[in-house]
Amino acid sequence: MSSGARSGPRIVTNTVEFPYRRSLGPVIGTFVAALARGQILGVRSGERVLCPPLEYDPDTGAATSGEFVAVGPVGTVRSWTWVGEPSDRHPLDRPFAFALIQLDGAGTSLLHAVDAGGEGAMRTGLRVVPRFRAEPKGHTGDLAYFVPEGAETTDAGVVDGAALSPVAGGEPGVVLEPVETMEFWSSLTYREALSAASERYARSLLAGRLLGQRCPTCGKVYVPPRDFCAIDGIPLGEGDDLALPDRGVITNFTIVTPVKYPGQKETEPFVRVSVLLDAPDGQLSESGSALMGLQPVVDVTNEEVRVGMRVEAVWLPEAERNTDELGNRGWGSTSGALTGWRPTGEQDLSVERYIDRVF
Amino acid sequence: MSADQKAFGEPIAIVGYAISPMSAFSEDTEVRLCLDVVTRALAASGLGRKEIEFTCSGSADYLSGGTFTFVANLDAVGAWPPIRESHVEMDGAWALHEAWVRLLIGEERTALVFGSGKSSTGDLSRVLALQTDPYYLAPLGADPLSLAALQARALLDSGRATERDLAAVAARARRAAVTSPHALPALAAAAADASGTGGTGGTGGTDGGDDLGDQIDALLTADYVRSPLRAHDTPPVTDGACALVLATATVARRLAEEKGITPVWITGLEHFVEPHQPGTRDLTDSVSARRAAQAAGLAGGAPVEVAELSALYSHEEIILREALGLPDGCEINPSGGPLAANPTMATGLVRVAEAARAIQERGVSRALAHATSGPCLQQNLVCLLDRQPLGKEAHTSQGSSQEGGAR
Numbered sequence: 001m002s003s004g005a006r007s008g009p010r011i012v013t014n015t016v017e018f019p020y021r022r023s024l025g026p027v028i029g030t031f032v033a034a035l036a037r038g039q040i041l042g043v044r045s046g047e048r049v050l051c052p053p054l055e056y057d058p059d060t061g062a063a064t065s066g067e068f069v070a071v072g073p074v075g076t077v078r079s080w081t082w083v084g085e086p087s088d089r090h091p092l093d094r095p096f097a098f099a100l101i102q103l104d105g106a107g108t109s110l111l112h113a114v115d116a117g118g119e120g121a122m123r124t125g126l127r128v129v130p131r132f133r134a135e136p137k138g139h140t141g142d143l144a145y146f147v148p149e150g151a152e153t154t155d156a157g158v159v160d161g162a163a164l165s166p167v168a169g170g171e172p173g174v175v176l177e178p179v180e181t182m183e184f185w186s187s188l189t190y191r192e193a194l195s196a197a198s199e200r201y202a203r204s205l206l207a208g209r210l211l212g213q214r215c216p217t218c219g220k221v222y223v224p225p226r227d228f229c230a231i232d233g234i235p236l237g238e239g240d241d242l243a244l245p246d247r248g249v250i251t252n253f254t255i256v257t258p259v260k261y262p263g264q265k266e267t268e269p270f271v272r273v274s275v276l277l278d279a280p281d282g283q284l285s286e287s288g289s290a291l292m293g294l295q296p297v298v299d300v301t302n303e304e305v306r307v308g309m310r311v312e313a314v315w316l317p318e319a320e321r322n323t324d325e326l327g328n329r330g331w332g333s334t335s336g337a338l339t340g341w342r343p344t345g346e347q348d349l350s351v352e353r354y355i356d357r358v359f
Numbered sequence: 360m361s362a363d364q365k366a367f368g369e370p371i372a373i374v375g376y377a378i379s380p381m382s383a384f385s386e387d388t389e390v391r392l393c394l395d396v397v398t399r400a401l402a403a404s405g406l407g408r409k410e411i412e413f414t415c416s417g418s419a420d421y422l423s424g425g426t427f428t429f430v431a432n433l434d435a436v437g438a439w440p441p442i443r444e445s446h447v448e449m450d451g452a453w454a455l456h457e458a459w460v461r462l463l464i465g466e467e468r469t470a471l472v473f474g475s476g477k478s479s480t481g482d483l484s485r486v487l488a489l490q491t492d493p494y495y496l497a498p499l500g501a502d503p504l505s506l507a508a509l510q511a512r513a514l515l516d517s518g519r520a521t522e523r524d525l526a527a528v529a530a531r532a533r534r535a536a537v538t539s540p541h542a543l544p545a546l547a548a549a550a551a552d553a554s555g556t557g558g559t560g561g562t563g564g565t566d567g568g569d570d571l572g573d574q575i576d577a578l579l580t581a582d583y584v585r586s587p588l589r590a591h592d593t594p595p596v597t598d599g600a601c602a603l604v605l606a607t608a609t610v611a612r613r614l615a616e617e618k619g620i621t622p623v624w625i626t627g628l629e630h631f632v633e634p635h636q637p638g639t640r641d642l643t644d645s646v647s648a649r650r651a652a653q654a655a656g657l658a659g660g661a662p663v664e665v666a667e668l669s670a671l672y673s674h675e676e677i678i679l680r681e682a683l684g685l686p687d688g689c690e691i692n693p694s695g696g697p698l699a700a701n702p703t704m705a706t707g708l709v710r711v712a713e714a715a716r717a718i719q720e721r722g723v724s725r726a727l728a729h730a731t732s733g734p735c736l737q738q739n740l741v742c743l744l745d746r747q748p749l750g751k752e753a754h755t756s757q758g759s760s761q762e763g764g765a766r
Binding site: 008009014016020022024028050052054058059078079080081082083084087089090091098099100101102108109110111112113119124139140141182184186188189190191192193195196226227228229230231232233234235328329 | 384385386387388390391394397398408421423424425426433434435436437438439477479480481482484485486488489493494495496497498499500501502505506508509510511512513516583585586587588634635636637638639640642
């Protein structure tokens with residue numbers, strides 16, 4: 001990213017990841033357990049067998065029987081499409097077909113991948129057989145994909161179901177210990193234009209100045225500028241921007257005790273404070289002052305932080321300032337420009353003067 | 360309003376609406392898109408912000424990746440002092456449904472509804488795959504385009520449509536896009552170049568014309584993106600927003616008299632949902648769309664003249680046309696529909712606004728708007744709009760006596 005010549009807005013990217021661990025329940029858990037044995041199970045519901053097996057009948061909403069039935073292994077393609085350029089979320093890294101496959105003995109179809117070699121090999125009505133992961137992981141992915149019946153398997157990671165150890169005969173009433181949970185890693189990357197207001201704020205931080213914006217209707221001061229007033233629902237613009245003092249008072253704080261999760265970098269309890277900035281004319285005023293939330297502190301212990309403490313901004317040296325991480329969210333972030341806020345040593349301000357401005 | 364002023368079951372009208380410019384990549388924030396349409400819809404209604412008694416919005420935080428983006432979007436309405444407000448993690452058309460029910464109950468007399476989405480921010484094929492069943496579908500990366508293609512193939516295999524029929528839907532959408540103020544500009548420009556018309560036509564609705572035939576031929580030469588779908592059969596990534604203002608009959612008539620507003624009456628609004636697993640239902644039919652249309656009262660009253668359908672893919676229009684049983688003369692998606700602009704989470708609400716526009720600006724008497732949610736038309740909403748408040752009597756069980764004279 002560059003903050004130099006503007007040939008269009010700066011683009012900011014942001015990746016959100018989450019490691020899900022899902023409970024599978026008795027029905028899907030049993031389906032997954034059978035995959036490790038090279039078997040695909042359906043569940044009986046009234047007169048028909050549902051595959052994939054579900055806890056409730058999709059037509060009636062009634063609980064399904066809990067009676068599992070081995071289906072297939074051969075199935076019929078009921079519809080299909082060709083994925084010429086698979087993404088990293090798809091089950092195959094080479095061109096493949098997505099197909100609705102009705103396994104012999106099942107009354108419904110299962111969505112899955114068919115490794116057909118080429119689009120020309122696909123047609124509705126094609127007979128296909130499953131390929132299972134040679135080393136099962138207790139995941140729906142243990143059913144790797146399907147291939148046209150009679151096709152040779154060249155993929156070393158997968159096997160025909162017969163190569164695993166199916167329950168004898170695949171008879172009705174097979175009882176397997178359900179797999180309890182399955183992991184799923186979600187990752188989404190977002191890309192957006194840095195808004196004009198955020199861009200002005202970023203430039204201001206680089207210059208060592210806090211930039212705010214005042215609504216001409218209600219007088220509320222926002223920091224950073226947003227180009228609208230959330231009270232009056234009106235657009236604001238660059239003409240409403242104003243420079244703000246980098247001094248204020250702590251009106252609220254919290255001490256965060258970090259717990260471990262992917263991406264967590266903190267290990268020790270840390271404090272985050274709300275800072276009500278001095279008004280542009282130097283006086284604190286409830287309506288005419290801006291509040292910055294979730295700010296870090298420096299030169300003060302967690303235990304010493306208190307409501308009413310007067311603080312001032314500690315800027316990074318100009319050469320070290322970097323606002324590349326700044327986006328349109330996290331309003332009031334000073335990351336990359338300030339190291340935090342430190343006590344000035346002045347006398348505390350009494351809470352009555354800003355009781356409505358703790359957030 | 361006090362209990363004795365309750366107006367249970369009064370007819371509800373749309374008294375204002377606004378649709379944002381449609382963009383493939385908006386440089387504005389989502390709040391600013393919302394602010395624009397909310398401001399313009401209120402101005403069109405003649406109501407001020409403080410006169411709105413209930414607000415409901417539809418959006419999905421997964422689209423922008425921001426935590427509680429829907430709360431940030433409230434900044435567009437001026438939610439201070441606190442307001443009565445709700446949100447659905449669905450298309451704005453379902454926010455309209457919630458607001459409509461609230462007004463029917465009679466506690467509130469005015470409502471603001473908006474839907475918004477910047478689908479350019481993330482990768483829709485990944486985001487929407489995460490909204491599928493997390494056991495059997497999401498782990499396969501079951502993207503919306505692949506699921507739509509399975510439905511299209513099923514329809515073609517049934518013999519009820521051909522690839523040429525799909526291309527004809529796309530060609531008409533493109534023709535309509537040329538003159539639609541709410542089509543994606545790049546798409547409208549490309550369509551104008553391809554047709555060589557530069558702005559004639561735009562009403563679509565018929566299959567005839569050598570010119571259209573040539574365009575269909577041209578479209579059919581394109582490669583598949585997911586067979587049997589070609590790029591023109593699929594919706595463009597679009598950022599946009601839409602807002603509506605609703606009022607009960609008493610307020611709507613006052614606005615008509617005092618401000619010259621033309622109310623558009625909601626005379627039916629219903630939605631139904633089908634099983635999620637695509638392999639458990641007949642993909643060539645839309646049972647839930649048919650039921651919603653029946654429940655909304657499509658069969659009663661005058662024939663629908665304009666239908667704005669959330670047909671995201673060409674084949675969906677064919678399935679919906681059949682399921683809804685639209686009359687032969689009914690004009691479909693004169694706005695260009697989602698093939699011309701598909702602002703995810705606002706697309707359905709835009710259909711309602713476009714149907715209202717057909718009544719307000721083009722003299723149409725009765726129009727239908729449709730919204731959808733989930734893969735392969737899983738859930739469908741039908742909204743009937745009329746120039747006159749001739750809705751189902753069931754909705755006017757009380758207070759109907761005062762309505763009699765006004766008709």
